[in-house]
Amino acid sequence: MKLPKVYKASDYEEKIYKIWEDSGSFTPRSKGEAYSLVLPPPNATGKLHVGHASMVAIEDTIVRYQRMLGKSVLWVPGTDHAAIATNAVVEKRLAAKGTDRHELGREKFLEEVHSYVAKSQDDIRRQIRALGASLDWSRERYTMETAMNRIVGEVFIKMHDDGLVYRGRRIVNWDRILQTTVSDDEVDYHEEVTTFYTFKYGPFEIGTARPETKFGDKYVVMHPDDKRYSQYTHGQEFEADWISGKIRAKVIKDKAVDPEFGTGVMTITPWHDAKDFEIAQRHKLDMQQIIDLDGRLLDVAGDMAGLDIAEARNAVVEKLRSKNLVIKEDKTYRHNVAISDRGKAVIEPQIMEQWFVDVNKPVVKWKGKTQSIKQIMQQVVHDQDIEILPKRFNKTYFHWIDNLRDWCISRQIWWGHRIPAWYRLKEGGGHEIKVGFEEPEGEGWNQDPDTLDTWFSSALWSWSTLISAEVANDPKNSLDEMLKKSPDYKKFHPTNLLETGYDILFFWVARMILSTTYVTGEIPFKTVYLHGLVRTKTGAKMSKSTPEGSIDPLDMIEKFGTDALRLALVFGQTPGSDVRIYEEKIEAQRNFCNKLWNIARYVESKFGDEKIEPKPKAEHTADHWILSRLAVTTKGVSANLDKHQLGKAFEILQNFIWGDFADWYIEVSKIQYNPELLAYVLDTTLRLVHPFAPYVSETIWGTLGWRESLLIEEDWPVVKAGDQKKTAEFDEIVNIVKEVRHIRTQLKMDDNYLYHKTSDFLEENKDLIVKLTGLRGVRKVSSGKGLHLNSTVMECWIDVSAHKAHSYMLKLITKREESKQLVSKLEERLANKKYTKQAPKELVEQTAQQLADQKILLEKLEKEVGSFEGAIRRT
């Protein structure tokens, strides 16, 4: 025997992956319809986590299926430079060495990052490979490679030329720890209980949770309709005693103020609050910076200048208290604090000059109309050019776009694509700005030190990965020429599928739609499959900080094998819903792989050295039955894979392999042996299972050696008309055998004879039944009046001792009661005129038929009970 008794995944996986990769199976074939998708690029310095495993499992399953359908499939690998995250890691390493980026200088710092990335990039590549991902590594890309830099820069320049990218002075989210701006989407809000103060401010009472920002406040704002303050007019000035002494303040009336909240009056701090900024802009008010970029108070704070913002609150309150200006303190006030997603610092809004993408400017051509990128983003999903799975995310998507503001794309970190813009001091003040790769002519130009938001470059991923590096690196090529000169782009774009987590719908998916429609005039992908989060057994999020229940994919691969891990992740997988993963689940799938392995072992042992050609040649009843089941399974698996319902597809397949093939057909084959068909069923099963469990299926395929080619390159099974016929007879056998087993178990009759009313059909299959039930004999009963296969229990007359008969009778009585209930229920239903009139005809007919059948069964049951009662009385 060639196959060992147990499938040990780790003995085969690495070898198999190498065979696949060397064979060129991962690169698209020249023939066939194109099918493409990109791997959402993992962080180049990241470590593989179970989320990656889930992503790869889903995508690889789809990719292998499409490949087996004969398509020319491209799945593009790549890694992401993850600007802020990587920048932070390297800065931390520098700090440990007692230095920092400023001491090192920009160039040295970037060298440091590059070498750090290069080192860890290999790890993630290896780990993705270990998952069995059939990615085309010859086309691997990296978001920070030089070609990408060129593409990203060109897009920036193009957007600038079209007026979509502009330099503006606006309020942005400032992270004081990372020392950079972050986008709205990178800000989280955490609820916090804090003190809400009410202060006396001139003739007013104002409320605030942030006294430490109030130094420069010189406007009080109230709703114009608020009757309590109707004696004050807009623009009216007054004097107030405030933190650093007497100030002159002004009354502003604005509808943004909620009269219900607090006293209905507030002061504003435009420099450090988005809403205040808007009010100030509306009324053209002065704005003053209170807090510097390190989070310290500026000179405006007087003797408190230089104090850290976190420490300033008490000082300010004490000062006001000493002036008797504190009226009320509510210590139970709940509000949300803005926290930076990456740096975990409290976000301090600041007014800064930054680069923005204008989402409302109608300058983009789409389907013959000139529109804003916001409108196009809405339209492509609305028109169903792009389908989002599950559908309910459409609503979330639209809602996000409705609230979308101009996107701040400049970051003050060094690691990233440097902004291709140049500044020069203008005579008489101000700056002159030029946008372009090359330093402009003339003296005194300096390049913008800032870099672009990571998502600005990630947003180009669907098509930038399809542009060949040589074409992109040639400075003569414009963006349009790059697209035209790239055969991969022409063949594979738009991509067919984008598979990613719903948590980055906004970060990435929406922005890909934004950039791609603008630059290429095409949608980036046709279908978006949003998978859920991977959770622990108890439903908690898997995170580094709470490792309880967390699953390390690499450990699991070693312990149970890649296939087992992948199957556990695909099991129950449906778009948009979270999946729980834990060891028992993986172990169960390991057992499934082993089951498959042993099916193959059995078949192989049966064949010995015989050369068998797999053929769908059916001879016996059971043969037709298994062929039919195989056809139904193939149909079901294919249909669900087409719908991206991987969980369902696999469930159908697993039920077939375990329940039909192993438990029934293999058992039957021990009596009625049809080698060609047995081989055929195994051959087809391996094809069906390959997208889900590539390693074990390929290993078996190779060991059996029935065919020259690799399984990965083989064709997906096709269902032929007629494959589904002739199953009724075997279904009967299955039913009878099940029933026989059932009664036998119930009565614990190990050696009793089982008398059958039997027909010629039963007689013909007698050996089979004897074998399958393990019973010693089936005796034909001569008094048989013909066979009623449909009424299950009645098939068996059992000669048993009285107490066994009694328990059997109880069983019969239970059945009879159930049957009675059903009969009366059905009768009632049919007696209902509204039902017979209004329900669909087929349904009524069905019900009538069911009633008739049930009545026959009931009659039989009653007779049977009667005869048993008689029998018991006799003994």
Next chain:
RNA sequence: GGACCCGUAGCUCAGUUGGCUAGAGCGCUUCAUUGACGUUGAAGAGGUCGCAGGUUCAAGUCCUGCCGGGUCCACCA
């Protein structure tokens, strides 16, 4: 404050546009098993489908309200 999702067996979940006696896997109990199988096979127990109304011949499924759990967005000085 706005939106979305979920609540079905001890656990994890299926249940299509309302329609046959509400299902699966795991776990548990019992029986069998040296013959492809880290076991596996057969069977059993276990459910007022969160609660209360409504629509309908018919509701786990549709509608309304409530309770409980979760997620996203906005944001209040």
